[in-house]
Structure formats: structure tokens, C-alpha cells
Amino acid sequence: MAAPAKSGLSLSVRGAGRMWRRPSVLAARCLCSSAAAARPSSAQQLAERLRAEKREQTAKEREVPKNPVQRRVQELKRYTKQLQNVHPNVLSKALKRGILHQDKNIVVINKPYGLPVHGGPEVKSCITDILPVLAKMLYGHKAEPLHLCHRLDKETTGVMVLARDKEMAHRVQELFKTRQVAKKYWAICVGVPMISAGMIDIPIIEKEVQGQQHHHKMTLAPIYQMENGKTVKVRPNRHAHVAGTQYQVLSSTLSSALVELRPITGIKHQLRVHLAFGLGCPVLGDHKYSDWNKLAPQKLSVGILKKLGLEKTKTRYLPLHLHAQQLILPPLDSESQELNLVCKLPHFFKNSLSRLGLQIPEKD
Numbered sequence: 590m591a592a593p594a595k596s597g598l599s600l601s602v603r604g605a606g607r608m609w610r611r612p613s614v615l616a617a618r619c620l621c622s623s624a625a626a627a628r629p630s631s632a633q634q635l636a637e638r639l640r641a642e643k644r645e646q647t648a649k650e651r652e653v654p655k656n657p658v659q660r661r662v663q664e665l666k667r668y669t670k671q672l673q674n675v676h677p678n679v680l681s682k683a684l685k686r687g688i689l690h691q692d693k694n695i696v697v698i699n700k701p702y703g704l705p706v707h708g709g710p711e712v713k714s715c716i717t718d719i720l721p722v723l724a725k726m727l728y729g730h731k732a733e734p735l736h737l738c739h740r741l742d743k744e745t746t747g748v749m750v751l752a753r754d755k756e757m758a759h760r761v762q763e764l765f766k767t768r769q770v771a772k773k774y775w776a777i778c779v780g781v782p783m784i785s786a787g788m789i790d791i792p793i794i795e796k797e798v799q800g801q802q803h804h805h806k807m808t809l810a811p812i813y814q815m816e817n818g819k820t821v822k823v824r825p826n827r828h829a830h831v832a833g834t835q836y837q838v839l840s841s842t843l844s845s846a847l848v849e850l851r852p853i854t855g856i857k858h859q860l861r862v863h864l865a866f867g868l869g870c871p872v873l874g875d876h877k878y879s880d881w882n883k884l885a886p887q888k889l890s891v892g893i894l895k896k897l898g899l900e901k902t903k904t905r906y907l908p909l910h911l912h913a914q915q916l917i918l919p920p921l922d923s924e925s926q927e928l929n930l931v932c933k934l935p936h937f938f939k940n941s942l943s944r945l946g947l948q949i950p951e952k953d
Contacts, residue, residue, distance in 0.1 A: 657898050675714055680704075681722040689748065689930055694921050695761065696727065696735060696751045699932050702908050705743040720751070728753075739765050742858070744874070747774070747913025748932045760921060765855060771917035774850040774860055775839075775934070777910035777941055778870040779879070779889065781846045786837040789863040792829035793856045802884050806877065807858045809866045832856045834863045840948040844893055846870065847947045849914075860911065873941065874907040896944050910938055 675683075683701070690697040705715045721734040735751040736758035752758035764770050794810040797803075810829035813820050833853035840847040848870075850860050858878070865871035865878040871887070872878075879887040886905040894901060912935065918928040934942075934949075942949065 660898075677714070677719045677722050680714055681719045681726055684719070684723060685726055689932055690928065691727065692925070694753055694757050694925065695738070695918075696723075696753070697916075697928075697930050698749050698751060700741055700746055700749040700913070702744060702746050702935060702937070706737065706740050716749075723751075738762055739855075741913060742909075742911075744909035745911045745913060746932075746935050746938070748916045748930050749913070750916065750918070750930075757921065761918070764919065768853065769919050771915075772852055772913070773915040774852070775912045775914045775938075776848050776850060776860065776864065777873040777938070777945070777947065778846045778848050778864055778868075779873055779887070779893065780844065780868075780870040781841045782836070782838055782848070782868045782870055785841075787835075789832075789834045789836065789867045791832065791863065791867055792825065793832040793859060793862055794826055794829040795857075798882065800882055804884060806881065807856070807862045808881070809862065830854070830856045832859050832863065834860060834867075836863075836868070839950050842946050844890060845873070845945045845947060847942065847949070873910040875909055875911075876905065876907075893945070896946070897941065898944065908937055910941060912938055 684698050687699040687701075688696060689699055700716070705712050707717050708715045717737065720736070724732040724735045733754065735753065736755055738750040738752050738758050738761040741747065741749055750761055752761055792810045792812065793807050795805055796808050797805050810826045812823055812825045814823055815821070831854060835851040835853065837849045838846050839849050848864070850864075852859055861872055861875055861878045865875065866881075874887065876887050877884060887907065889897075889899075889901075889904055894904075897907075899907065912932070914932060914934070916928075916930045918930065920926055921928075
């Protein structure tokens with residue numbers, strides 16, 4: 590009698606298991622269906638939250654901070670991102686408004702900060718792309734694209750010459766190559782040259798920099814070196830380029846200077862290299878040539894940071910303070926005259942001059 594009772598109990602438990610298994614599966618399916626039904630509503634809420642956060646972030650960026658240091662950082666951020674998300678038509682209109690000179694042969698523009706001349710992998714806007722649009726705005730829809738006559742670095746501002754046709758572009762390019770164009774740049778330097786005026790006549794060569802960040806830089810390739818206290822001439826590097834730059838300090842303080850530069854030659858990054866490695870006074874905002882071994886934001890003294898209203902961690906937003914201030918072109922044909930093309934300093938450059946206590950000469 591005991592055995593059947595045990596068996597009955599066992600059957601009843603197994604039966605109960607069978608009884609409860611089916612409702613559990615149904616409940617689980619119902620729960621999954623409920624979760625699936627809730628997903629669209631959760632995704633919608635997430636999207637709305639992200640949109641709200643984006644609107645809030647945009648409002649914060651547009652809001653002018655009360656703290657002067659934060660306000661200065663916001664201003665510099667705008668300069669570093671300037672013109673990279675602008676439609677070609679809008680960019681062309683901006684360049685048209687800032688034209689310095691226009692005639693039948695050339696158009697001279699005021700190149701803004703942060704606008705590269707040529708395109709590249711990470712370049713969204715460049716001068717080359719807008720040349721057809723600018724030509725149509727100036728000379729009608731049938732006008733051929735304008736042509737580049739020379740180059741300026743992405744971070745350099747100032748006078749830039751464009752030609753109406755290929756023949757004129759070649760003519761102006763030849764004037765640059767044969768050193769018939771007088772060029773004058775202004776730069777704010779970190780530090781003050783020991784000699785207030787002179788000529789830097791040191792060849793320049795491109796070299797590979799070994800380190801954590803593998804890269805290439807232009808650097809000096811001097812043909813003289815010191816041996817036992819005497820200057821000795823050494824064999825020149827056959828890959829080096831002859832480079833000459835006249836300079837003059839226009840204004841200075843204990844820690845910075847406004848320097849006028851007149852390049853005799855036109856080697857890549859010549860002015861930046863001559864100032865940084867030749868005079869030991871790199872251009873303010875030159876994050877590439879302020880340190881040979883690495884690519885990092887420029888290191889500035891506490892005094893300069895305080896004058897600029899800038900935190901140490903925010904120096905990467907500091908723009909390059911190098912400006913093509915003047916070009917003098919000889920007559921381009923029998924009917925034209927010598928052109929003296931002058932471009933005013935950009936706002937951020939003048940702002941830094943004022944903060945650092947540097948004065949613009951009255952004659953300029």
C-alpha cells in the first residue's frame with residue numbers, strides 16, 4: 590500500500606509540473622511581447638532626450654559666458670573651427686565682401702584664418718573649391734574659374750592673389766619665383782629677438798621626427814657651426830633649400846614681440862622655422878614648431894597666459910598669429926602700374942596685440 594501512495598504522490602508532482610509549465614511559457618511570451626511593444630516608445634523617448642540635450646548644448650555654446658577666461662576660450666574655439674562647415678556660396682560671398690583689389694588681370698582677397706588653399710582628407714572647405722563660384726559672382730555665369738598665383742598656410746591670414754586666366758597666373762607665379770614681388774608679414778612672437786633687426790640666412794630642410802608621434806617637420810640646415818669657439822663652414826646638405834628672411838622688431842615687451850618679416854625666398858614654413866629655430870622666438874599659436882620633438886599645444890609662460898586671458902589647458906585653441914600684411918606687385922602689363930596691396934590685421938590678432946601690450950607703429 591505504501592508503494593502506490595508514493596507513486597501517486599510522484600505522479601501528482603509530475604502532473605503539477607506539466608500543469609504549470611504551459612502557463613509559464615505563455616506568461617514569458619506575454620512579457621516579451623510587452624517589452625517589444627514598449628521598445629518604440631523607449632526609442633522615441635531616447636531620441637527626444639538626445640535632441641533636447643543637443644538643443645541645450647547649442648544654447649550653451651551661443652550663450653556668452655560671464656567669466657572673461659571662458660569667454661576668451663569660446664572666442665578662440667570659433668576661430669579654430671572657422672569656415673569649415675560653410676557652404677561654398679556663403680564662403681564666396683564672404684571673400685567677395687573682403688576683396689582688396691580687382692582689375693582685368695587679378696583679384697586680391699583677404700584670406701581668412703583656418704581656410705586651406707587646397708583640399709585634403711579632413712578638409713571640408715578650401716579656396717580651390719570656391720574659385721569657380723567666386724568667378725561667377727564677380728564676372729558672370731560664363732566666367733572661367735579664377736586661378737591660384739601663390740600659397741598661404743591654412744593658419745596664415747592676409748593678402749592672396751588670384752588671376753583671371755591661366756596666362757596671367759603663370760606670369761604672376763614667375764614674378765614670385767624670380768623674387769620680384771616684395772612681401773611683408775607681421776607676426777607676434779613668444780620671446781624677444783636678442784638683436785632687434787637683421788637677416789636670417791640659414792638653409793631649410795625637411796626631416797623626419799622620431800618619437801611617440803611620428804611626423805615630418807621643416808628645420809634648419811646651417812652651413813656653419815661652432816668648433817672650439819670658432820665659426821667653421823661645413824659641407825651643405827644637398828637636400829636643403831636656400832632660405833633668407835629679413836626681420837625687424839616693431840614693438841616688444843619682456844615676454845613677447847611684434848615682428849615684421851620680409852622673406853627673400855619662399856620655402857615651405859620658412860618664416861615659422863626661422864623664427865622658432867633661428868631666433869628662438871616661435872610665432873604665438875604655432876603648435877607645430879614650438880617644440881621639435883613632439884606635436885603638442887604651445888607652452889606659454891604664466892605671464893603670457895594671464896595677459897591673454899587663457900588657461901594652460903586651453904592653449905590648443907590659440908590661432909597662429911602670422912599675417913601677410915603687404916604685397917607689392919610690379920606692373921603686370923603695359924597698361925598697369927605697380928600695385929601696393931595692404932591687408933588689415935584680423936580681429937583676433939589685434940585683440941592679442943592689445944592684451945600683450947604691443948603697439949602697432951603709427952606709420953602703418
